[in-house]
Amino acid sequence: MSVESSLQYQQDFFEHFNQAWQDKSSYQLYRGLDTTADNLRLPIEEAPGYILAYDKNAQQELQDFLQTRFIAFVREHIPFFEVSDDGRVFFGDWYHRRQFGELKPVSRTIAQYTDEEQAIIPQLQAFSQDPDNYLQLELEAMRKDVYRDVNRLQNQLETEMATQSEPQEAANGGFRGLLKTFIDPSDPDESQPSAPATPDKTKRLRQQFNQVKDQADHDFDAKKRQLEVSAAITRYEYQAVLSEYSSIEQFENVLSNLKTDFMAALKAEGGKQNA
Amino acid sequence: MLNLSDTKVKSIVASDLSPLDARNQVSAQYTQLAKNFANDPEWQTNQPAATSRLLSYTDLLAAKLMQAFAADNTIADNFLANVWPETVANDGTHSAIGFNLNRDGSNQTMFTISNPLDAEASLVANNLPTLLQVTAKEEADLGYSEQELTALSNMIKALYTANYTFKQLDDTVLQPVDQLTFKTKYDNNVTISSHAHVVEAGNIELQVALDAHDVVTGYHVFDDAGHDWMDLGSEDVGATDFTWESTTIPEELVGNDLELQVSVRSINNAPALDELFVIASSNAILMRQLAGDGRYELALPNKQSLTVTVHPETDTVTLHYPESTVQIYELNQLYPFLGEWLKSVSPKKPAFN
Numbered sequence: 001m002s003v004e005s006s007l008q009y010q011q012d013f014f015e016h017f018n019q020a021w022q023d024k025s026s027y028q029l030y031r032g033l034d035t036t037a038d039n040l041r042l043p044i045e046e047a048p049g050y051i052l053a054y055d056k057n058a059q060q061e062l063q064d065f066l067q068t069r070f071i072a073f074v075r076e077h078i079p080f081f082e083v084s085d086d087g088r089v090f091f092g093d094w095y096h097r098r099q100f101g102e103l104k105p106v107s108r109t110i111a112q113y114t115d116e117e118q119a120i121i122p123q124l125q126a127f128s129q130d131p132d133n134y135l136q137l138e139l140e141a142m143r144k145d146v147y148r149d150v151n152r153l154q155n156q157l158e159t160e161m162a163t164q165s166e167p168q169e170a171a172n173g174g175f176r177g178l179l180k181t182f183i184d185p186s187d188p189d190e191s192q193p194s195a196p197a198t199p200d201k202t203k204r205l206r207q208q209f210n211q212v213k214d215q216a217d218h219d220f221d222a223k224k225r226q227l228e229v230s231a232a233i234t235r236y237e238y239q240a241v242l243s244e245y246s247s248i249e250q251f252e253n254v255l256s257n258l259k260t261d262f263m264a265a266l267k268a269e270g271g272k273q274n275a
Numbered sequence: 276m277l278n279l280s281d282t283k284v285k286s287i288v289a290s291d292l293s294p295l296d297a298r299n300q301v302s303a304q305y306t307q308l309a310k311n312f313a314n315d316p317e318w319q320t321n322q323p324a325a326t327s328r329l330l331s332y333t334d335l336l337a338a339k340l341m342q343a344f345a346a347d348n349t350i351a352d353n354f355l356a357n358v359w360p361e362t363v364a365n366d367g368t369h370s371a372i373g374f375n376l377n378r379d380g381s382n383q384t385m386f387t388i389s390n391p392l393d394a395e396a397s398l399v400a401n402n403l404p405t406l407l408q409v410t411a412k413e414e415a416d417l418g419y420s421e422q423e424l425t426a427l428s429n430m431i432k433a434l435y436t437a438n439y440t441f442k443q444l445d446d447t448v449l450q451p452v453d454q455l456t457f458k459t460k461y462d463n464n465v466t467i468s469s470h471a472h473v474v475e476a477g478n479i480e481l482q483v484a485l486d487a488h489d490v491v492t493g494y495h496v497f498d499d500a501g502h503d504w505m506d507l508g509s510e511d512v513g514a515t516d517f518t519w520e521s522t523t524i525p526e527e528l529v530g531n532d533l534e535l536q537v538s539v540r541s542i543n544n545a546p547a548l549d550e551l552f553v554i555a556s557s558n559a560i561l562m563r564q565l566a567g568d569g570r571y572e573l574a575l576p577n578k579q580s581l582t583v584t585v586h587p588e589t590d591t592v593t594l595h596y597p598e599s600t601v602q603i604y605e606l607n608q609l610y611p612f613l614g615e616w617l618k619s620v621s622p623k624k625p626a627f628n
Contacts, residue, residue: 095552095564095571229549232556239559 017051021062026069027266029062033106044107067105073262074103074110078254080240091120094236096229108259121252124241127234128248135231142223150216153209160202277331287339291346294437297339302392305332309367325367329392333362333370336391340372340434347433354426358385368393373401374430376423383418385427386447388439398431398439403447406621409607410614424449424604432600444621448604448614452581452596455603459547459620463590464492468536476526479508481535482518488542488568490587491517498531540587542569547592547620548585554619558612575610 001009013032020028033047042050052058071083082090087103089110101110101117112118127134241251254261277284287300305328312318312325337360344350344358357377361384364370371389375382384401404424408415419427431449441450444457467483481496491512496504496519508521517537548571555562561574569585582595596606607614 093563095548095562225546225549228553232553235556236561 014051024065026066027263027269029066030108030263030266045104048106063105067103069266070103070105070108070262073265074258077258077261077265079244091237092240094233096233097236098233108262110255110258120237121248123234124238124248124251127231127238131235131238134234135228138227138231139224142227143220146216146220146223147213150209150213153205153212157202157205157209160205164199164202276327277335284335287335292339292343294340294343294433294439297336297343298391298396298437298439301332301336301339302394305329305392308332322367326364329367329370330362330364332392333364333372337362337372340437344430344433347429349426349429350433351422351426354423358430386431388434391439396439398434398441398446398450400441400446400449403427403449404604405445406448406603406614406618409448409604410611410618428602428604432602435600444617448607449602451599452594452601452603452606452613453599454593454595456586456591456593458591458622460622461546461620463540463544463546463587464538465541465544466536466538468534470532470534473524473528473531473533476524476529478520478522479524479533480518480520481533482516483535483537484516485513485537485539486541486543487514488587489539490590492538492540494519494535494537497534497536498528504528504533540590542585542587545569545585545592548583550620551583551616554612554616558610560610560612577609581606581613 013035016028017032020032032051033044036042036051037044037047040047040050048059048062052062067087071085071087074081074089075083080092081100082093082097083103084090087105089100089103091098091100098120099114099117100120101112103109104111112120130137238248241248245251245254279285279288281304283300283304287297287304292300308328309325312321312328318324341355341358341360344355345352359375359377361373361375361382362370363373369390370392371387372391373384373387375384386401386403387399388396389399390396402418404417404419408417417424428449432451435451441447444455467485469481469483471479471481473479485491494505494510494517496508498504504521505519507523507525508519511518511520517535519535551571551573552562555573560576563572563574564570565572565582569587571583571585573581573583575581579597584593584595586593603614603617
């Protein structure tokens with residue numbers, strides 16, 4: 001481009017952008033931002049700064065204006081999202097509801113910064129695989145994890161005891177009792193192994209086993225409630241999604257098409273004020 | 276013995292009274308009479324006379340309640356025909372009306388009004404359907420036919436209009452959901468703590484922040500060896516903090532870390548509500564947290580909302596239901612998760628009935 005055509009382009013651009021601001025036309029403002037970002041290969045978040053000469057107040061004013069319209073759109077577009085006036089997006093209105101993310105009005109997306117927020121979609125995907133057994137599978141996985149050391153010690157103890165004389169093993173029956181405790185850790189410990197006069201190593205192992213198992217039982221109970229509550233939250237979220245969409249995938253599509261759908265909605269409203 | 280010449284007694288006997296009016300009028304009459312005798316030196320120590328007097332008025336009230344039941348067309352006549360009130364007075368201040376059901380000549384006491392003439396009267400279940408029975412996996416025999424249960428349930432509703440109420444969740448499921456208040460089996464305490472290093476003997480102050488509604492239930496001040504020094508100072512519970520202060524820290528504690536551990540019942544720690552959340556979610560019923568602290572709402576499919584309020588002061592929870600006469604038994608038939616939850620959070624009892 002020549003200097004003249006370049007300046008002409010800039011002049012036209014700012015005239016348009018100014019007109020869009022005067023008209024309070026979100027659609028035209030976004031068009032201006034998108035064009036600028038495309039032309040200059042800027043990340044879209046930086047376009048307002050470029051256009052507004054990096055003035056913080058002006059950028060904030062533009063952002064606030066765009067945010068109001070974007071919030072209204074998201075509230076209507078995804079009805080089970082509760083969007084606060086400052087742009088935080090909550091999943092539902094139930095007890096223990098989670099924050100899903102934060103609206104980014106310039107990029108027209110929902111940003112997820114925290115691990116908790118980023119975990120929501122994967123949890124929904126996992127839940128949708130097997131809604132009826134989700135909690136059970138989670139509990140099983142947690143049980144395996146919590147009882148890993150118990151398992152290891154149990155194997156050691158088993159090996160140790162197998163090297164001992166046959167009659168002793170048969171006499172006390174503790175071996176079987178031990179197996180039983182291992183198989184069903186939620187059962188009360190009615191049959192702890194209690195062999196008389198065993199070598200020191202076995203005794204030590206057994207003490208260690210009992211200690212580790214008590215701790216594991218305690219941890220299991222504590223984590224069980226957490227998992228139950230967490231699964232209940234995911235179930236609410238899953239039910240909310242399925243009341244609007246046919247699947248979690250469709251919900252993900254809606255999220256990834258948020259910007260396109262928003263722009264289409266603004267365009268449909270035409271050049272109307274505040275559109 | 277009743278004075279049948281007394282105009283008030285005559286009026287009570289002759290009028291059709293609601294359960295509430297029956298209770299109020301008979302109690303008022305009896306209370307006045309008892310007061311007169313208590314102030315009379317000739318009579319005040321005469322226990323047998325006082326007991327007999329109380330029994331007469333308890334009898335009168337029982338008869339008036341039976342009359343009110345008969346006038347109540349929600350209580351089936353053929354059921355009521357087999358109900359008879361058994362009155363007792365143990366002394367001049369304690370009496371009771373037991374409601375018996377005659378079954379082929381033998382009696383089953385269903386429930387009792389304890390001290391019916393007293394402002395502190397209460398209902399006590401003797402043989403009424405319990406939570407454990409209605410939530411049992413295999414359908415338990417409740418001891419009554421479906422029709423009998425309806426009549427019995429309405430009889431208790433009639434007594435609730437006279438403010439005769441059960442005091443325990445364990446009593447029966449024939450009590451209203453609304454205003455049901457009970458302790459849960461959980462320990463709702465959480466421990467909050469703070470440390471201070473003792474650099475010199477003498478003064479020290481330890482403090483922890485409290486949330487609104489936190490109720491302090493106890494505290495300790497431990498040294499490194501785990502000895503409790505709480506007696507060495509005094510506590511001050513403020514609106515937003517708890518402070519322990521001592522001016523007599525001995526030389527031997529210098530170099531120790533002192534830890535203040537304060538046990539509080541917090542509105543934010545309610546395992547019973549998490550339990551409800553889990554159960555509600557698995558029944559596809561939405562549970563919301565309401566504005567104001569410690570209040571939760573379940574949006575039932577019948578468009579009514581069941582709300583639960585947590586009270587850290589008394590360590591209890593209270594249920595609210597818009598239709599105040601609906602009993603646990605009735606709501607549990609519609610929504611069995613209610614009984615399931617109540618059973619899972621109510622304190623374990625060694626036996627029932």
